[in-house]
Amino acid sequence: MGESKINAMLDITPDICPVTFVKTKLKLEQLHKGDILEVILNGGEAIKNVPRSVKGEGHKIVMMEKIGEKYRLLIEKGGYAVNIKLNGEKELLDKEYTVNELIREYELSPDMVTINLNGTVLLRETFDNIIIKSGDSVDLLFSGKDK
């Protein structure tokens, strides 16, 4: 198979949970979106948990192969994984959106909704300037001003 270009490598075979994932996560933070990280890890706990956690943060496992007792993973760095609470439910966004972009992402029109960000109702004029960050709590309320 045509293997992607590898931008960084990491050997986490000496480590145990949660350091295995922490090192992978720290390495991924240094890369750019689309970059490929090669990780060598052990079977058992590491191969069970690391890929799952990596996916949970919005990255992609491009390849996984077994080499003897060890495993080799290729991870494509995903967009900036943004964890928010949307109307009380956990939601994972692939990047940091402005309020306006988020509204459009849900195929809504900005003048149909009222946005409550971390307990504060936003003025419509600010929708383009405010960026939704990880940890934010967003309530998307229909203001009933449908035209």
Place this chain on the structure above:
Amino acid sequence: MDFSEEQIIRYSRQIVLPEVGGIGQKRINEGRVLIIGTGGLGSPAAYYLVAAGVGTIGIIDYDVVDLSNLQRQILHTTKDIGRLKVDSAKEKLIALNPDCNIVSYHERLTAQNIKEIINDYDVIVDGADNFATRFMANDACVMANKIFFHGGVLGFTGQTFTIVPGKGPCLRCVLREPPPPVSVPTCSQTGVLGVLAGTIGLIQATEVLKYLLGKGDLLVGRLIAYDALDMRFREIRVKKDPDCPVCGDNPTITGPDDYELAGICRTEKERGS
């Protein structure tokens, strides 16, 4: 992110959190926090902030460790009785995490030194043992535009909220004046169940970490009133007062000389550490 192997392991349980990561850990490591007092509130707050890796912690306390402190001031132990609280505290904090730079001030916080001391820090934690110091710190923080994490405990109750100058109310908006000395409880009325200081001090520390991380919703404009007997946290909406003498439209307290510090005896401790 250039963390040492030791740091990666030490902070692994928080770096794994999506809200923290290497970027957040770096922000914590670069944080500069002043804790006023190493008593009931300051002890748990300092201990956990140092554990989390806050890079620089200032501690200011004039007192020495007394046997009666040990019921709640968990940084000090029986063998520390008679030692300076700042020395005893610093020893425990460095033992916990040698990564942290602990700056100790063995002095009282006064109108003369407060401005210069708080200037070196991003945020200030209220662990004061008297109303006068607490109000003076509130005023100085508002004037210096520093975030002040208020906390207080008495009996089975505690209260806390976060003061972000310009964003929400300050302590004077809510309480207006330190109570006159006669109404400040006497020694027999200053009982507190030690764990209360832990609960409130750690809410303050939590707020500090959230602030450093830039995550979540700070306790601004909302005061948490905790009643341990009912085991209830009530949230009280508190508003910025346009007539507030410090942060209002026409402030009358504008400099350190305006603090009224006389009149409160130090033995008349209240809602404090």
